[in-house]
Amino acid sequence: MNKLDKYIIVNYIKSFFLGMMMFFSIFLLAESLNLTGWIMDGKFKLHDAFKYLGYGIPEIMTNTAPLGVLLGSLLCISKMAKQLEIAAMKTSGISFSRIALFPMIFSFLISMLVLWINYDTLGKWNAKKESLKERKVENKDPVRAEKDFVLVKIDKDTILYSGHASKKEGTLQYVEILKVSKDFKKIEKLYTASSGKIDFKTKRWTFKDLKERNLKTNVSVPIDTKTFNFVASMDDVLASPVEAKNLTMPELREKIVYFTRVGADSLNLRIDFYYRISFALSSFVMCLIGLSLGSRYVRGGAAVNIGLSVIIGYSYYGVSTILKSVATSGAIPIYLACFLPLIAFFAIGVKLFKDSEY
Structure with missing residues (x-):
């Protein structure tokens, strides 16, 4: 120079x-x-x-x-x-x-x-x-107190659906839990329950009428909820969808891949x-x-x-x-x-x- x-x-x-x-x-x-x-x-x-x-x-x-x-x-x-x-x-x-x-x-x-x-x-x-x-x-709580139609990814291979969730009561109604393959190509296991309740200290859920459905025969088998390990906080369950502007680009890319695999609009x-x-x-x-x-x-x-x-x-x-x-x-x-x-x-x-x- x-x-x-x-x-x-x-x-x-x-x-x-x-x-x-x-x-x-x-x-x-x-x-x-x-x-x-x-x-x-x-x-x-x-x-x-x-x-x-x-x-x-x-x-x-x-x-x-x-x-x-x-x-x-x-x-x-x-x-x-x-x-x-x-x-x-x-x-x-x-x-x-x-x-x-x-x-x-x-x-x-x-x-x-x-x-x-x-x-x-x-x-x-x-x-x-x-x-x-x-x-x-x-004057909003970042996490809603109640929500109908909850569909949320809990971890890399677990998806939770609930017809109604209440933060105050710590409950879920009409529950379905999907275990999917890592590439999201198929559902490996499907669990259903009429309701669920969280232990706020451990964040572990106890479910009523918990069953595992056989995807080939479509027959449901009862499961002991005490042996079923499902851990998720109410904040994770009830968190509202994050706006694109509030995500980093790696987070955007991750959500785009996830939404594409599950058929959601990205x-x-x-x-x-x-x-x-x-x-x-x-x-x-x-x-x-x-x-x-x-x-x-x-x-x-x-x-x-x-x-x-x-x-x-x-x-x-x-x-x-x-x-x-x-x-x-x-x-x-x-x-x-x-x-x-x-x-x-x-x-x-x-x-x-x-x-x-x-």
Whole structure:
């Protein structure tokens, strides 16, 4: 890295952080408006508000990274274009691709950072944020007190069905327990019971009228409930389905595989999984577009750059949101919905980048 590269990358990083601070502040302000109302209503204390904002930082960072990269690219390169530095470098034989090399490397690293946050951190912090909101604002117990039609995976090879579950009484009604093969291709054993009751200390269940059904002959044989070992907490039994945004990508992948094997709908989970990948890569694409548009000096300076950032960035968000909604209805394939905006904007970026070489 020579002095020119250092000059470019230092200015680019400064512009990037300026852009990130601007959009980060906007998103943070939007969250703060809700928090102010909750504090005034007595639902949140000040330390709860700061905790809530802290839990929301990963989501804000991932949402603002493409906009920060786009605005940073525009500010940095347009400033150099205004001072005729871009023209001077091109005249001296330095290509625009060489000028843009280190900003593009930096934006790729930002994309990888966003992907890592989406992969491992976003779901965990979103879940904490949602849990805090439910407890303080909505006064909800994260686990429901009663529930009809319970169908839950207890462990890797056990599925529980119950017509009704009560946390207060610690009971299940109309129980079926399925033991399945590891690959979920067949049911190995099926147990039925009219009801069940939990020992809250040991989390062990005792069942009434417990029987094992022979799947070949369809004949049921009574079983002594004392010898039948079934352990599961009421929280596991009654836990509500987790939203896709509150799961890490490994958890999303695990649920997608499980839902697919048992024939449940995993469409929203798959959309969220692939969208996190495509959205992370959008930072690199926005860098390509920002550098290209900023390479020619335009009157208006920062105001024009901010306007372009808002228009281009939110156009990407808008197209992505529309296609996700269409994919949810099943009208278009998931891969197309998640990656088409990325591919389209990348093609636009490549075209603009080629034009900037001359």
